[in-house]
Amino acid sequence: MKLFSCPSCDQVVFFNNVVCERCGHALGYEPRANRVLALEAADDGWVSVGRGSDGSHWRYCDNYQYGVCNWLVPAEGVERLCLADRHNLMVPDLSDPENQALWAKMEAAKHRLFYTLLRLDLPLYTRDEHPEGLGFKFLADDPNSDQKVMTGHDEGIITVALAEADDAEREKRRTSMGEPYRTLLGHFRHEVGHWYWDILVRDGNLLDQCRAVFGDDREDYGQALQNHYNNGPKPNWQDEFVSSYAGSHAWEDFAETWAHYLHIIDTLEVGGSYGIAIQPRLDRDGILTTDLGLKVYDPNTTMEEIADAWLALSQALNSMNRAMGLQDLYPFVLSPTVIAKLGFIHDLVHGRVGQRAGADEAHGMSEEAEDLGRQSNAANEPMVAAG
Incomplete structure (x- = not known):
């Protein structure tokens, strides 16, 4: 997620802000154009003011009254709830x-x-x-x-x-299930991945292409989950899956990979918005060196570029967390196979599954992905060995 600025005074503001602390203007997020607006009261709600303003009129989403939403809807429309709510x-x-x-x-x-x-x-x-x-x-x-x-x-x-x-309850559940990571945002990203499997894969006539990468979704789902919980994760699951749970069934593999793709691109956009560049003095091979100026939402940005930048950023963030005595921010290893699966998600969200070369798509992996996966494993070895 990128940083925003107040259109009235150019103060840096954030996605969920409702008031500018410098100029005092009300703020609201307008999702269609991905912008934060400075607002002044009007007869029909609010009018946008400041730099680039067109004087358009807006209302807050009805859930604004509960302090849970700062998104805007057009004042002249009939919708009372925002695009999310x-x-x-x-x-x-x-x-x-x-x-x-x-x-x-x-x-x-x-x-x-x-x-x-x-x-x-x-x-x-x-x-x-x-x-x-x-x-x-x-x-x-x-x-x-x-x-x-x-x-x-x-x-x-x-x-x-x-x-x-x-x-406290979520952490209790995380430790009881032996999970390295459990967040609300992770739940949302994972579960919506199941929905997009229905919408983009099943209804998009992409079942064969998806099965070539994630396996056969026709396997009995309930039995597969029961086997996972009764017998534990598959041996050497790290070689093929982003998490042990992803190995339980093709649907869970897809949803877990989908969630991680959203984790990665959102965090990379944050890094780019802050102008972060990582240039370790000891990184003679350039594995942990990156400039996060890449445009993660641009269809022309490749999965290899995203994975390369993520390897460097995630390792730097993990090291920061360790310095504070916290668990790793991203406690996962991306194998070559997982990077290839992320590549499938990358192509899927940009509407180009089936357009890659047949051999690459069938195997779900390029030479660059294999190299990046090896680098990811090498960079993460100390983390894995330390538990």
Whole structure:
């Protein structure tokens, strides 16, 4: 995600800001043009002011009243909810202040997800627009039942357990399941990957191409998950999958890889927005050297360029976290096979699966990807050995 500036005074502002601390103007995010607007009150809501302003009139999304959304909708339109929040099907009982605080964390993660989906110009359908349109249910556990809400996807409906917004509870679940990483944003990116498998792969007539990379999705899903939980991850899963869970079934492999692709491009855009360049003095081979000026949302940017930049940035960020006594920011190793799978996602979101050379697509790997994978493994060896 990029940095923004206040159109009224040029102060640096951030994606979720609602007021400029320098000039005092109200701020709102306008998703269609990916811009933050400076606003002044008007009879029909708000009018944009400042540099580049066209004097357009806006309203805040109705969820602004709960302090969970700063996105804007045109004042003359009939929509009361923004492009992200019109996908909400169920929110928790907001008469409970604790629920509202947890929901706010949910919405922060969801809005960041939608920022990326909109930047990639991916299709987005509500339940009114498509029989399997994307919808979200944020559900709290029933105190009178032993059954817990399960986070998951089912024919376009993504359910996220409200308990996942409780940091202590989520960390408890992460450690109990032996996961190196578990975040709200990770849940959203993973579950929406299942939906895009339906929309882009299944409905896009790309099943054969996807199966050549991720395996046969026709394998019994329930049995595959049961085998995973009963027997543990596949031996040497690191050679083929981005996480141990990705090895449980082709659908999970796709969703995990999709989530990591979104992790990577969003973080790289942050680095580029801050003008980060990494040039370690000891990096004689250039493996950990990069200038993050690449345009991650440009279809002409290759997966090899993205993987190369990510290797350098993730290693630098991991080292920073270790210096603070924190766990690695990105505790994963990208093998050549995983980089090739990320390449499939990269081609998929840009609408060009099937356009690459037949041999490269069938094997899902280029020479550059193999080299980058070897570099990734080499750079991560100390992290893996240290546990």
